Amino acid sequence: MSWKTIYPQEISTPTLQNYLQSVVAPRPIAFASTMDKEGKINLSPFSFFNLFSANPPIVVFSPSRRVRDNTTKHTLDNVIEVPEVVINIVNYNMVEQTSLASTEYEKGVNEFVKAGLSPEPSVLVKPPRVAESPAALECKVKQVIPLGEQGGAGNLVICEVILMHLKEEIFDENGKISPYKIDLVARMGGDWYSRSQGEMLFEVPKPLQTKGIGVDNIPERIRNSTVLTGNNLGRLGNIEQLPSQAETEEFKKTEEIRNLLQQFANQPFELEKAIHQLAQTYLEKKEVLTAWKVLLSI
Template sequence: MTLDFEALSQRDAYAWMIHTITPRPIAWISTISAAGQTNLAPFSFFQGVCSKPPTLMFSGAVNRHGVKKDSVINVGQVPEFVVNIVPFALAEPMNLTATPLPHGESEFEKFGIASAPSLKVRPPRVAAAPVAFECRLDRIIDFGDGPSGSNVVFGRILCAHVDDAVLGADGQIDPAKLDTIGRMGGDNYVRTRELFTVVRPR
């Protein structure tokens, strides 16, 4: 089978991408508006970009009415955000925050998700997240026009909060303790505890 992405509809292209680019890490993004209203939403088009400078990105799709995600709107107003990493234990509350709420209504308050103050940015972090990256906006790049387009947000990592409970005896992250989840296609997720090791050639 060969797929001509130049001939596929946007919906079909999206379906093939999310079912094959797997597993995708999840950025649980917390932001704050200029009016001081907090927002919390998950994004699976998310990745680290580079370590010098330490930079990551997430991408928010524009909805069918041409409206940007609340997270993107907020970052445009207050150019800071927190990327909270999602373990298996937080899968359900993370999923709840994907619920479409009126702009300005806080997912932290709506779904009873405890927050903690950040050190260097204004948006709060998820208190129970095992890792949280405080970021300052670097730039937003828009792809596509109108509905189904996307706003790619790049952020400079200013600091990270790491729960000691997910560290191994060597002081580094223990993947089994971190127990992150990844997004597959549709409503499917994967739990990243089944590991194997391949030594990289030198």
């Protein structure tokens, strides 16, 4: 395997930014509505954005200085003048309008109008929120931290969420926000976006309530499998304890295991491969305990 090794100071800022945005991805989008001291509204998307704290509820986004001429963006100027912002969350139905709002219009031009989006009055802050957005976070700006004075330098806008607006339609029957219903989009590198739908969505159990045995405690013959992937091993290592010998012996009596043992009776390498492939099938169905019984049956 070969690697392309890069020292940031040895390449141009635009090239570096392209590389970084392509590998630090997908990135959520903060569609920020702000207002200057004269009451003029600005609406612009930023993908240098994330959640950093729940108590207090803090989100941070960064309007970087323009690389080409080192000027600042209207959003940054506005939050310094009026330290309030609404972070509107972007889903697939509004992604084209969001992109249009990123156009560098002259100061004072209302991107709500240009993008054909509907301003809705906020409750606790001055800037309006985007009615089309599935969720909106009314925020007070706690601090703005410049990261440099050159083109491409970020400015961390630290925002405390003081009120949330969540559309009823994004909730599932259990009262949780459904990733399928909210249908979020995120930024990749260049002109690319990703959409949280279909095969883009999958679940990985969090090891919060149990302590997994770890990949290091998986038997070497399984750990060095030519069939099982790193993801497979990670899931195997997330189990708290292995099935007992009695459970494994009982499982060996099942028809699918007996058939494999008979089919590859004198072919140990082929048997191991078939066993690992069967275990992989169970892992993909999230039946981890059964996968372990398969693996320990030989």
